[in-house]
Amino acid sequence: MKFSWRLFLGIGFFYALITAVYAKLSSEIIGSLALLLSTLLAILLGFYFWFIDRRIVGYLPEDNLEGEIADRAGELGFFSPHSWWPLLVGFFMTLAGLGVLLGWWLTIMAVAGLLISIFGFVMQYQKDKSSY
């Protein structure tokens, strides 16, 4: 993570500089605000990567100049092999958006479907294993 946080904090400082120059020269709030929030975007990521870099034990293979691809092997996390739920979430989200054009009744119905599909999506692997 060493490279990651240095990269993002570097971008953040660059944006901060640009923000200061732009705000001084243009004395206009909207662009300055957009640049300021871009600065915060980069600093948020940079700070978070610095924070995890400090917390993890040892260092990652990508920070090691002698690192090999195989050093990255191991468990990365849990990935769903197959799921229909995201499709349903997208479908109901589309209906909810269409409802703004066609009539709010459609949005209200779609939000109900959206809630059901979101709950299905996040709960699909939550069944207690001992129950089946």
Add this chain to the structure above:
Amino acid sequence: MNTLSETNSQTAETRPNLVAVGTIVWLSSELMFFAALFAMYFTVRQVSGPATWLESTERLNIPFSSLNTTVLVLSSVTCQLGVFAAERFQPRRTGSILQINKWGMREWFALTFLMGAFFIGGQVFEYAHLAIEGITLSGSAYGSVFYITTGFHGMHVTGGLIAFLIVLIRSSYAKKYSHDQATTAIVVSYYWHFVDVVWVALFASIYLIK
């Protein structure tokens, strides 16, 4: 150079949690979404001139919205206390409900949920009053930007409330409080803190800088 393989066990964190990193990357993009809303607010404000703004901002109920803001900021504190419980892998309280120092993640998150719901209720109350006083979404430029900025924030808070419900339901499904559960609690807290910070910025721009 073998520090990684030597410490590669289940308990020590040897690599970043993908869910947490993904959440932060997504939140940084959310920041740009709110940047667009702030830009819209200040553009309309600059174009329509100080007179319109003065007339409309007079009707804002500052004491009430300050109370609402305080509740939302405090809910970030209770959320963080819930995360500390989640990091101890403690889903439920070990003492009676009055012993706050023995609360688990569920009690803290349920309290956070109630405080967030109070905030949304307060916002609905405030909207109702403003609508009676003639500030509506389609009525004026001020009404449009006021409802769009605070409304999108309110939708984010509502989404956060649903996320808290999901965390609470998931933790009741699981027989054992796992790393997975703790990760969910932590990323929901990241989101909640983010929404809270955005509100403080919105509150400052809309209610305080008149």
